Amino acid sequence: MAPPSDGTPRTPKSGAPHRARRRGRSFLGWVIVVCLCLAVILSLVPDALGPLNGSLRLSQRLPFSQVIALRSPLAFGFAVLGLVVGAAALVRRARRTGGRRMAVLAVVLLLVAGAHTGALAHRGLDSGQVVTAADPAVIDSAAWDGTVRILTFNTLQGRADRSRLAADIDDAGAQVVVLPETGADEGRELADLLSRDGLPYAVHSSASGGGRSAGEEAAGDSGAAESEGTDDAVAPTTVLISPILGEYEEDRPVDDIGHGAVLLRPAGDVTTPAGYVRPTLLGVHTIAPLPGTMEDWSRTVTAAARQCAPETLVPGTIVAGDFNATLDHAPLKDLGGCADAGTQSGIGGLATWPTASRTDLLGATLDHILVDESVWTASAGRVLSISGSDHRGVLVELRQAQ
Structure with missing residues (x-):
């Protein structure tokens, strides 16, 4: 390089500012990666900061x-993203242009995806179970x-x-059928269809007033009018x-449990001469978690789960329906004296909503059957796809020790 025309030697440009800028960019990059990793990990423990x-x-x-x-979509999405980011990190390392931060992010994404998958597998992904039907005669x-076969299914407004x-x-021989978003008339029509095959059922509905809580009466039917995907009253x-199962009588739920609750208690003796406990x-059907209804959602899911609290649990209780929540939401993490029958039977990781996913491996498990674990044990279960609804049905077989 030629010296300046005035003969003054050129001072070499210092590399210190350049190195400082590089270190600053590197530090910022690590901060971003750490924040992303923490956000991904929080999907596993969303209430970790609650205390x-x-x-x-x-x-x-x-x-x-x-x-x-x-x-399940989170697990799938994190796995795909982890593979993409990991591949990009390998390319950058091969070109000696960095890639360490991307590699760390890829590892965290894949580990968290594996953890989510493991949690679902622990709850059960066995969709091929057969529930032995009872003799319809x-x-x-x-x-x-002492065996109860119970089906819960949200019929999407009938x-x-x-x-x-x-x-x-009929095929399952279900002795109890819980139908959220189903009116009394629809329930009677269904019972008529079953009676033609020699399967009589008594029909109880929250629309009759006997199953409505005090909170629902105060709010009126329009107080819970927001539904998943519709503006119509639920x-x-x-x-x-x-x-x-013998005769049952309707009682009024103590708590406000959303869009309508039906509480049925055995009429007469709770224990049969053979020593079996008749279920309560x-x-x-709790409020959906939508903008403007989050407090109602949390309150009603908590109220449903409260029926399993040791101080309120009635022996032999079964709580079933559309909880609009999964076992990962705070109100359902502690089930008190109850157990999730879906998890007991090996189907608790299968999605019950939405049916638009076309597979029960993708979606959310919003429909549950919670049982008094001191009385009931789920021996088998199935997730059913029935056309016309955005939910799948949950069928379990419950047994009790004599």
Whole structure:
């Protein structure tokens, strides 16, 4: 390089500012990666910061509660993203242009995807189970063997294929059928279809008033009018029960449990002469977690789960329906004296919503059957696809030790 025309030697440009800028960019890059990694890890433990401040329980905050519900899509998305980021990191390392930060992010994404998948597998992904049907000719309560087959299914305002639903109930020999978003008339029509095949059922609905809570009466039917994907008022909850379990009477739920709850208690003796405990049944449908209804959602899911608290749990209780929440949401993490029958039977990781995913391996498990674990054990279960609804049905077989 030629010296300046005035003969003054050129001072070499110092590399210190350049190195400082590089270190600054590198530090900022690591900060971003660490923040991304923490955000991904929080999807596994969304309420980890809850003890510091109740408002930091992300599983009850919009939009985190909605994201957390979709555990299987999260696992799939993190796995795909981890592979893409990992491949990009390998390319950068091969070109000696860095890639360490991308490699760290890829490893965290893949580990968290594996953890989500492991959690779902632990709850159960066995969709091929067979639930042995009871003899439809046996309806005498004296012949009851202590087994309860229960199906819960949100019919989407009664739009589900009623003939197919009746066939599935018949095939399964379900003695209890919990139908959120199903009016009393639809319930009676379904019972009529079943009676033609020799399967009589008593019909109980929150629309009759007996199953409505005090909170619901105060709010009125329009207070819970927001539904998933519709502006129409949400239909009540209806429960069908077979005479093999004996006679039942409606009672009023203590708590406000959303769009309609049906509480059924055994009429007469709770324990049969053979020593079996007759179930106390509660059909529920909580408020959906939508903008403007988050507090109602949290309150109603908590109220449904409270039926399993040791101080309030009635022996033999079964709580079933559309909880609009998964076991990853704070209100359902502690089930007290109950167990999730889906998890017990090996189907608790399968998605019950939405059916638009075309597979029960992708979606959210919003429909549950919670049982008093001191009395009931789920021996088998299935997730059913019935046309006309955005939910899948959950069928489990419950047994009790004599």
